[in-house]
Amino acid sequence: MMRSGVDRAATAPHYSITMLAPAKIKVRERTHKENLGQFLTPTEVSDFIASLLTALPAHVRLLDAGAGAGALTAALVRRACQPSSGVRRIDVLAYEIDPSILPxxxxxxxxxxxxxxANDIVFKAEIRHADFIQEMSSSLSGGLFSAIPPSINVALVNPPYKKIQTTSPERLALRAVGLETSNLYTGFVGLLARVLEPGGQLAAITPRSFCNGPxxxxxxxxxxxxxRLHRLHVYDSRAAAFSTDEVLQENVVFHAVKGGAQPKHIIVSSSSGATGASV
Known part of the structure; x- marks a missing residue:
């Protein structure tokens, strides 16, 4: 496992966080991307996901699992730097397994x-170049040499989409924490639900396949x-959310809170997914 903090000297002052467009990050071939099951989150989609979070805590402890180029963390920072946010500190734990995207x-x-x-907010980040499912499952299972699970109150994720076989290492790791599922994306979401503290928020974009079927x-x-599910957004177009990657999954974005009472109403919305489309 490699850990890396943010090098303050690695960048000149630049406060716009102009995210590198996923289509322009030439760090991996398409076959490599598909082997990992990972597709980078467009900036517009990232901003929408971050917008679903309710009032942010003064001290945000964010887990970005499968962070990619950091689009979701950047979206949260853009929101946190708004004058009315009340955020004073952000601690980020970012997992990314692909070494080619780490720069x-x-x-x-x-x-x-x-x-x-520039906005008087303390920001600390740790990158873990590790397999999120293996490492977090080990932490949650409480083995003799397992790390203590992190204290997290916000989780954002665009998880990898890939089927996992019954006897695969990922399936066995998930089963060890009581999570039985056949796809990486639901494995990621299930682990995030476990590690969130009570009242913690999860916002994610995933395939909609988990919504029904045996x-x-x-x-x-x-x-x-x-x-407790609070919001569900459906993209009408199969490809619009990840148009540059030719993803043909039907996608949903959802926001949920750990524990508490189930809201009387769940907000359901839809859009074409195109930039500037109405919700």
Missing amino acids: ALRRTLAECEARCL YFRPFREDFLEMM
Whole structure:
């Protein structure tokens, strides 16, 4: 496992966090990307995901699992730097397994630190170049040599989309913490639900396949036992959210809170997914 902080000297003052467009980050071939099941989050989608969070705590402890180039963290920082946010400190734990994307992630986090500094917000970040499922499952299972799970009150995720076999290391790791699922994306979401503190918020973009059908019933029951769904947004177009990557999954964005009473009404919305489309 490699840990890396943000190098304050790695960037000149630059406060706009102009995210590197996923289409312009030439760090991996398409086949490599598909092997990992990972597709980078467009800036417009990242901003929408971050907008679903309710009032942010003064001290944000963010877990960005499968961080990619850092689009979701950057979106949260843009929101936190608004005058009315009330945020005074942001601690980020960013997981990314692909070494080829780490330079872009480091640059984004350095820009986030610079913008926070300009807005009197303390910003600290740690990058873990590690397998999120293996490491977090080990932490949660409480083995003799396991690390203590982090204290997290906000989780943002665009998880990898890939089926996992019954006897795969990922499936076995998830099963060890009581999570039975057949896809990486539900594994990521299920682990995030477990590590969030009571009242913590999760906002995510995933395939909509978990919403119905027998394959994902154990996951739905497990997730809804811990989390209270507040918002569900559906993209009408299969490809619009990830148009540059030719992703043909039907995607949803959702916001949920750990524990508490189930809201009387769940907000459901839809859009084409195109830039500037109405919600």
